Amino acid sequence: MEYLPDEVIGNILSRLRAARNVVIASATCRKWQEAWRNHLHTLTFNSSDCPLYHEFSTSRLEILITQTIFQTKGLESLSIIMDHVDEFSAALVIAWLMYTRETLRHLHYNVRTTPNVNILEKCGRQKLEVLTLAHNTIMGVEPSYQKFPCLRTLSLSYVSISALDLSLLLTACPKIEVLTLDSLEIFMSDSQATMELTSYSLKDIYVEAISLDKFILEADSLVKLHLKDCTLKVFELIG
Structure with a gap:
């Protein structure tokens, strides 16, 4: 495993999709952490995938999503689907979009924002x-x-x-x-x-x-x- 190119590891992590699984798997070793930061191209935050999201406050979820996105480079697919969240802060949503807009190819966004974005x-x-x-x-x-x-x-x-x-x-x-x-x-x-x-x-x-x-x-x-x-x-x- 230690001889796998970082790009291959990035593809493996991207197939996990769910952000929580990606973060856990990236803790395997320093090489996998580097692959997560530099070669991850798919990331999903979905309340159906992780029941723990329902226990978090909206502000904690916003911080979690922000920290995770900002540790990646070159995301091509981003999904944020939180059915139980009333609304996210417009400033943070804009920050997520501006950070990923140069490389993003797929965007799935299903959360209200205040004010509207x-x-x-x-x-x-x-x-x-x-x-x-x-x-x-x-x-x-x-x-x-x-x-x-x-x-x-x-x-x-x-x-x-x-x-x-x-x-x-x-x-x-x-x-x-x-x-x-x-x-x-x-x-x-x-x-x-x-x-x-x-x-x-x-x-x-x-x-x-x-x-x-x-x-x-x-x-x-x-x-x-x-x-x-x-x-x-x-x-x-x-x-």
């Missing part, structure tokens, strides 16, 4: 390929075609967003292939009664528990369409 703004124009976001408010999306040049999978659950911002967001993802919209709170402006989504790369869309008067989807490459528990007076598919 524009996570899209912190992750834009980077290498992000997969984004799963829940319990967040999205507003003020920039009308930029290259905002997310690499994003291929986008999942929004229990998110508040206007119909216009959702349309702009999809336009800002020129390579998106998979889109999930689950239980969104969609705001319509006084002058807008229709939600229009357009994507020429989209192949798979899943929509659940959404109520709209009129929903127009234009997707030339669509292969899979799944609507579940939706209330739509008018639905049009163009392509």
Whole structure:
């Protein structure tokens, strides 16, 4: 084992995913600690994986996550899923995103923050390929075609967003292939009664528990369409 390259050890630790298991395994020896700090690429904080998280206060969890993330370099996949936590501090969440944004490819974030953090703004124009976001408010999306040049999978659950911002967001993802919209709170402006989504790369869309008067989807490459528990007076598919 002592002759294994640090990169290989980093891959082994990354396959553990759960942060608690990674930290315990990295204590094997100094070589494994170095591999954890310099070559770990996947890290997950999930309350379902570790029952101990339920016993920690929110502030202690924030400190634990901060210390763990800041001891790594080059994270490519980060998951923070804490169903029992009411909310995290916005300042710390921004610090996590800014520290990892240069290398991050997959981000799964499911915790409310106070005040609300524009996570899209912190992750834009980077290498992000997969984004799963829940319990967040999205507003003020920039009308930029290259905002997310690499994003291929986008999942929004229990998110508040206007119909216009959702349309702009999809336009800002020129390579998106998979889109999930689950239980969104969609705001319509006084002058807008229709939600229009357009994507020429989209192949798979899943929509659940959404109520709209009129929903127009234009997707030339669509292969899979799944609507579940939706209330739509008018639905049009163009392509």
